Amino acid sequence: MVKEVERAGLPVVHMCTVTPISMTVGANRIVPTIAIPHPLGNPALEPAEEKALRRKLVEKALTALQTEVDGQTVFDD
Numbered sequence: 001m002v003k004e005v006e007r008a009g010l011p012v013v014h015m016c017t018v019t020p021i022s023m024t025v026g027a028n029r030i031v032p033t034i035a036i037p038h039p040l041g042n043p044a045l046e047p048a049e050e051k052a053l054r055r056k057l058v059e060k061a062l063t064a065l066q067t068e069v070d071g072q073t074v075f076d077d
Contacts, residue, residue, distance in 0.1 A: 031061050
């Protein structure tokens with residue numbers, strides 16, 4: 001699905017906890033997330049800390065969307 005959307009001209013960011021799976025499905029822009037049960041958060045954090053964590057992940061994904069890539073790229077810290 002990711003490759004088809006990109007083929008149509010829309011950049012896609014695949015956010016996931018297991019980046020090798022993203023590589024296998026052919027995603028070009030990959031943003032690693034937190035954990036399988038909570039990919040975009042951490043319920044053990046205080047609400048303000050979790051909000052900051054989520055914001056950081058979304059900002060990383062937005063940066064990835066704006067970045068030209070040639071093949072698969074993992075956007076780590």
